[in-house]
Amino acid sequence: MTAINALKPLIRTIPDYPKPGIQFRDITPLLANGDAFYQVIEHFAERYQDKGLTKIVGIEARGFIFATALAYRLKLGFVPLRKPGKLPAKTRQQSYDLEYGTDALELHDDALTATDNVLLIDDLLATGGTLIAAHKLLSDTGARIHECAFLITLNDLPGGQKLDENGIGYYTLFEF
DSSP, X not given: OOOGGGXXXXXXXXXXXXXXXXXXXXXXXXXXXXXXXHHHHHHHHHHHTTSOOOEEEEETTHHHHHHHHHHHHHTOEEEEEBOTTOOSSOEEEEEEEETTEEEEEEEETTSOOTTOEEEEEEEEESSSHHHHHHHHHHHTTTOEEEEEEXXXXXXXXXXXXXXXXXXXXXXXXXXX
């Protein structure tokens, strides 16, 4: 197996996207490379296989990519966190602030219980707002959150610091 850091060049940088001054980290080349994607999932699987997890929770939309593949690999259930109005049964919701406005995440009311031990996954940690809202939403179910995992953390944005300040443990594969 290739050392995980050897895969970092497969994440390309697109300058000034979606607006000037943003360095967008595009994960599609890594996803398109079957061996690389496999190795990312295997890396996560090795880290989490013996942690007593009961479910993998993914944040819409790109968090679903890693969460579902890892849930399959570890033979665990997958729980989606979605934008409002996209889940068909009774939900619970957590709002959070964006740069301009607010957004929210929803979870089926019966998706998790106090007996669950979950891993929360998203593709990218930037400002931390989405993750803190997701963490609160999951905590309100009584489930234990083992850790939060990311493919990428952007170190020049305050996400990691916010998670540290809120006592939220996390792991990331690649830092930019």
